[in-house]
Amino acid sequence: MTPEQDEAEAARQVRERIAGQFGRSLHIRTLDTGSCAVCEQEIRLLTAPHYDLQRLGFFFTPAPRHADLLLVTGPMVRAFDVAARKTYEAMPGPKVVVATGACALGGVYRPDAFVHGEVSAVLPVDVWIPGCPPSPLALLQGLSVAVGRLTEKITGLTFTADNASSGGAG
Amino acid sequence: MPLWFARGLRRGVVTTRYPARPDSSSVFLPTPPAFRPGQLTRETADRIVAACPNTALRRQGDELVFDVGACTTCGRCAAAAPHAVTSSGEFELASTSRSALVKTIPIRGGLR
Numbered sequence: 066m067t068p069e070q071d072e073a074e075a076a077r078q079v080r081e082r083i084a085g086q087f088g089r090s091l092h093i094r095t096l097d098t099g100s101c102a103v104c105e106q107e108i109r110l111l112t113a114p115h116y117d118l119q120r121l122g123f124f125f126t127p128a129p130r131h132a133d134l135l136l137v138t139g140p141m142v143r144a145f146d147v148a149a150r151k152t153y154e155a156m157p158g159p160k161v162v163v164a165t166g167a168c169a170l171g172g173v174y175r176p177d178a179f180v181h182g183e184v185s186a187v188l189p190v191d192v193w194i195p196g197c198p199p200s201p202l203a204l205l206q207g208l209s210v211a212v213g214r215l216t217e218k219i220t221g222l223t224f225t226a227d228n229a230s231s232g233g234a235g
Numbered sequence: 236m237p238l239w240f241a242r243g244l245r246r247g248v249v250t251t252r253y254p255a256r257p258d259s260s261s262v263f264l265p266t267p268p269a270f271r272p273g274q275l276t277r278e279t280a281d282r283i284v285a286a287c288p289n290t291a292l293r294r295q296g297d298e299l300v301f302d303v304g305a306c307t308t309c310g311r312c313a314a315a316a317p318h319a320v321t322s323s324g325e326f327e328l329a330s331t332s333r334s335a336l337v338k339t340i341p342i343r344g345g346l347r
Binding site: 114115116117120167170171172173175185190191192193194195196197199200202203205206207209210211214215217218219220222223224225226227 | 243267269270272327
């Protein structure tokens with residue numbers, strides 16, 4: 066077994082363990098690292114009756130010590146470094162970090178004196194949810210992927226459209 | 236009021252069954268672009284790269300590199316080249332690896 070296979074096998078075992086432990090009940094702590102608050106607005110919509118996050122066993126918690134999953138939004142401003150690390154360290158293991166939105170994924174801000182530009186510069190990110198903002202449905206899919214209930218879909222997508230359906234000029 | 240919401244209220248069911256069942260409201264979501272490789276010349280590619288306000292698009296030789304994670308679904312690329320860019324209709328974009336979000340699209344070009 067090569068080191069890469071070994072690593073992949075270890076990653077699979079960790080994922081299974083997380084799915085087994087978090088499969089039925091998962092507590093989420095949100096962390097705003099300088100976002101414009103639209104991601105927060107979509108996250109808050111998850112608790113509204115239409116999406117009803119609690120039916121899936123997901124709950125929001127105000128304390129990182131009670132949280133299993135850290136839902137991070139924003140481009141990670143440097144002023145937030147200490148607070149972000151303290152929040153992560155206060156969470157009991159095993160823990161999952163989810164980067165949410167284009168800012169957190171490094172698409173909007175470049176690293177400079179004020180921002181890191183992406184969450185993975187400070188915290189070890191496990192799941193990435195694109196979108197600006199990600200819709201509540203996209204967040205639900207991301208959370209389901211994080212606990213291993215759904216498999217990710219993005220790897221199979223090519224983002225190319227069928228040429229025959231185009232009505233444009235050649 | 237969206238129709239799916241009114242129907243839900245009439246039936247007394249307002250909670251979506253997603254992710255077990257597709258949500259009818261998902262067709263209204265803005266989604267990242269999909270590209271038509273046959274329509275994508277180097278000139279078109281450069282035009283849509285220039286139109287992108289983020290770091291989502293760049294051209295590497297005969298390939299267009301599209302970072303889905305950096306896309307804000309603003310639609311400026313589709314406005315710049317409507318014949319080569321359309322909406323993908325995909326919103327389930329979560330990934331367990333950052334590199335899986337970066338897609339390369341071939342530029343066949345040479346049509347003009």
